[in-house]
Amino acid sequence: MGQSYAIFGAGPGGLYTAWRLLAGGMLQPGDTLKLYEWGTYDFDGTGDNRQPAGRICSHHYLDEDSATYIEIGGMRFIEWSGEQYEPGTNDQKPAKGHRLVTKTIHEVGLYPDVVDFLTTDDPLYYLRGEHFYEQDLKSNGGSVTAPYNTPGNNEAPPNDLFTHISDLITGTNVLNFRSQQCRFYADGTLPGTFNSFVYNPGDTASNVGYWNVFYDQAGGEGFSYAADGGGYNSNVINWNAANAAVYNGEFAPGGAFKTIAGGYSRLFVELYRKALEAAGTDVSFELHQGTRLHSIWMEGDAIKFRLADRSDPYKPTGDTALEADVAFLAMPPNAVDIVAQATRFDPTPGRTDFLNEAGVANYLGSVIEQPSYKVAMFFETCWWENSKYPPKLEAQIDTPDGKKTTTKSVFGPTITDLPLRQVYYFGDNALPGDQGKPVYGLLASYDDMRNVGFWRGLELSVEERRETAIPRDLQPLEGGRKASEQMERMLLLQLAKLHYGDPNAANEIPAPLSTVFMDWGLNPFGAGYHAWGAHYDIADVMQQVRAPARLAGVEGAKVYLIGSAFSNDQAWVEGAFCTAESVLVDCLGMSPLIDTSVYPLICGGSG
Numbered sequence: 001m002g003q004s005y006a007i008f009g010a011g012p013g014g015l016y017t018a019w020r021l022l023a024g025g026m027l028q029p030g031d032t033l034k035l036y037e038w039g040t041y042d043f044d045g046t047g048d049n050r051q052p053a054g055r056i057c058s059h060h061y062l063d064e065d066s067a068t069y070i071e072i073g074g075m076r077f078i079e080w081s082g083e084q085y086e087p088g089t090n091d092q093k094p095a096k097g098h099r100l101v102t103k104t105i106h107e108v109g110l111y112p113d114v115v116d117f118l119t120t121d122d123p124l125y126y127l128r129g130e131h132f133y134e135q136d137l138k139s140n141g142g143s144v145t146a147p148y149n150t151p152g153n154n155e156a157p158p159n160d161l162f163t164h165i166s167d168l169i170t171g172t173n174v175l176n177f178r179s180q181q182c183r184f185y186a187d188g189t190l191p192g193t194f195n196s197f198v199y200n201p202g203d204t205a206s207n208v209g210y211w212n213v214f215y216d217q218a219g220g221e222g223f224s225y226a227a228d229g230g231g232y233n234s235n236v237i238n239w240n241a242a243n244a245a246v247y248n249g250e251f252a253p254g255g256a257f258k259t260i261a262g263g264y265s266r267l268f269v270e271l272y273r274k275a276l277e278a279a280g281t282d283v284s285f286e287l288h289q290g291t292r293l294h295s296i297w298m299e300g301d302a303i304k305f306r307l308a309d310r311s312d313p314y315k316p317t318g319d320t321a322l323e324a325d326v327a328f329l330a331m332p333p334n335a336v337d338i339v340a341q342a343t344r345f346d347p348t349p350g351r352t353d354f355l356n357e358a359g360v361a362n363y364l365g366s367v368i369e370q371p372s373y374k375v376a377m378f379f380e381t382c383w384w385e386n387s388k389y390p391p392k393l394e395a396q397i398d399t400p401d402g403k404k405t406t407t408k409s410v411f412g413p414t415i416t417d418l419p420l421r422q423v424y425y426f427g428d429n430a431l432p433g434d435q436g437k438p439v440y441g442l443l444a445s446y447d448d449m450r451n452v453g454f455w456r457g458l459e460l461s462v463e464e465r466r467e468t469a470i471p472r473d474l475q476p477l478e479g480g481r482k483a484s485e486q487m488e489r490m491l492l493l494q495l496a497k498l499h500y501g502d503p504n505a506a507n508e509i510p511a512p513l514s515t516v517f518m519d520w521g522l523n524p525f526g527a528g529y530h531a532w533g534a535h536y537d538i539a540d541v542m543q544q545v546r547a548p549a550r551l552a553g554v555e556g557a558k559v560y561l562i563g564s565a566f567s568n569d570q571a572w573v574e575g576a577f578c579t580a581e582s583v584l585v586d587c588l589g590m591s592p593l594i595d596t597s598v599y600p601l602i603c604g605g606s607g
């Protein structure tokens with residue numbers, strides 16, 4: 001009898017695991033691998049279903065594969081050069097970038113299609129009713145002061161304030177390598193220079209809330225400038241200050257982001273295809289879409305589970321439980337919690353209900369959910385280029401001969417304190433050969449946290465009553481949903497303020513050809529991304545939560561939890577790949593896909 005493997009969730013983490021198990025030679029003839037996915041993704045290119053996978057979704061105009069598209073989920077990665085260290089740093093700094101994502105893109109043959117997804121060197125801001133460009137701030141040699149009463153800080157971009165707060169928290173600690181960062185998360189302390197009425201030098205940094213310490217150091221106005229000007233409310237919530245201090249700064253304008261021509265979803269279609277190809281005829285590999293994990297538990301050493309159909313997702317199908325030798329829960333904590341709910345109030349004797357065991361529940365609760373929202377609009381013209389306050393879509397990049405050149409592969413963002421929060425300009429990115437007339441894409445709102453509620457209130461038109469309870473609305477599994485007239489008009493109103501400084505200009509913006517929204521706060525995702533909570537030893541959580549049944553006391557249980565939520569890169573596909581790879585290597589004995597000597601996959605190991 002062969003070994004049976006089950007993966008629940010065909011998002012980035014689940015697809016990566018399937019591909020690695022099959023292409024990495026782990027599965028032997030006679031073994032079976034079943035991949036179950038609650039949604040139905042367009043792996044076969046028919047265009048009938050939404051683009052893959054999980055929290056990635058490249059939405060094409062009129063669902064035509066080659067037409068202009070906007071990423072309504074994750075959109076970019078940071079390329080890794082393949083070197084261990086940054087050149088010229090005497091091996092003191094590791095080379096930057098998403099190592100597993102870059103390596104995987106090479107392995108599945110998509111590297112020729114990698115293109116720039118750059119951020120502008122000179123973002124437009126519209127904050128507290130004032131327009132300004134970043135290069136016009138005083139610290140950049142201009143005359144502008146941002147409209148926040150935070151002397152000194154308001155003369156520089158908000159990113160400088162983030163860096164300043166990070167430096168205050170981390171002090172003289174050298175945190176270039178992941179291993180150094182992991183140690184700081186585990187037992188780093190506030191430095192001797194830390195000057196505060198609330199905290200003392202030597203306090204454990206990971207037991208401090210980031211919002212708390214930001215307010216403590218920068219006051220309400222400093223905090224508001226960082227929150228508004230940074231673009232992401234999720235970066236300034238009360239998360240783990242040790243982790244936040246290291247992480248913030250990654251979103252700085254000018255980062256060398258890349259994506260895949262035709263949409264980031266292509267990577268996940270390709271992972272699925274390559275997994276299928278690697279299975280060949282010797283290993284049975286089945287994808288079951290529209291099927292969710294309903295419940296899971298251990299009976300002795302056996303992993304038992306039940307499934308449910310998408311049409312009735314909370315009722316189990318069949319009378320008997322199924323079994324697998326190895327199981328992966330490749331889903332975010334909200335989805336895990338929906339699974340855990342099925343057995344939470346049903347203490348059947350003889351079972352270990354590991355997801356509901358107190359220690360596991362505590363570690364599952366170690367991350368804060370960050371709802372996020374995107375609204376995509378398509379137009380016949382790129383009207384923003386000729387507006388009163390146009391985005392400056394240019395960036396300087398290095399050429400191979402060490403010089404600088406200006407590129408226009410730049411997508412934004414524009415940042416505002418209006419509920420739009422961030423705007424990205426996709427423009428006409430149809431693939432060469434697309435037959436349609438030019439269509440220009442605008443990611444009109446990329447927002448998170450409390451702004452999600454603002455847009456959610458506009459999802460139904462003023463004529464409609466709600467017919468589906470919000471927890472049962474599985475919109476993100478369906479793909480972008482058509483915006484109501486009111487949502488469209490609210491977007492135009494705010495875009496008019498942003499780009500013309502005049503709400504009446506809403507009538508001058510051409511009518512959109514199509515507008516769709518994606519509400520990542522809904523089930524089953526519950527969040528766009530996650531942040532580590534304060535008062536946790538992140539390194540220990542990462543090590544333990546990936547084997548939840550073991551954490552609940554069942555030694556040797558081969559049930560694993562993977563995904564970006566419990567990783568070092570919680571807002572990135574890289575995080576999902578790293579947790580999956582850590583399980584494949586540490587628990588199942590596979591050889592790592594990359595050299596991990598200066599790049600521990602997760603914290604808490606020997607690295």
Ligand SMILES: Cc1cc2nc3c(=O)[nH]c(=O)nc-3n(C[C@H](O)[C@H](O)[C@H](O)COP(=O)(O)OP(=O)(O)OC[C@H]3O[C@@H](n4cnc5c(N)ncnc54)[C@H](O)[C@@H]3O)c2cc1C
Binds near residue numbers: 008
């Ligand atoms: C707005 C936004 C912007 C982002 N930007 C970027 C970016 O630019 N670059 C980047 O790298 N990352 C970005 N991310 C993050 C990235 O999308 C995630 O980190 C990544 O998708 C996580 O993969 P995962 O496999 O952990 O989980 P998910 O992508 O959430 O996949 C989980 C899968 O499990 C399925 N599922 C849930 N419950 C069940 C069940 N009971 N049974 C079966 N299947 C189930 C879900 O349907 C889903 O397909 C962004 C995310 C959002 C929302």
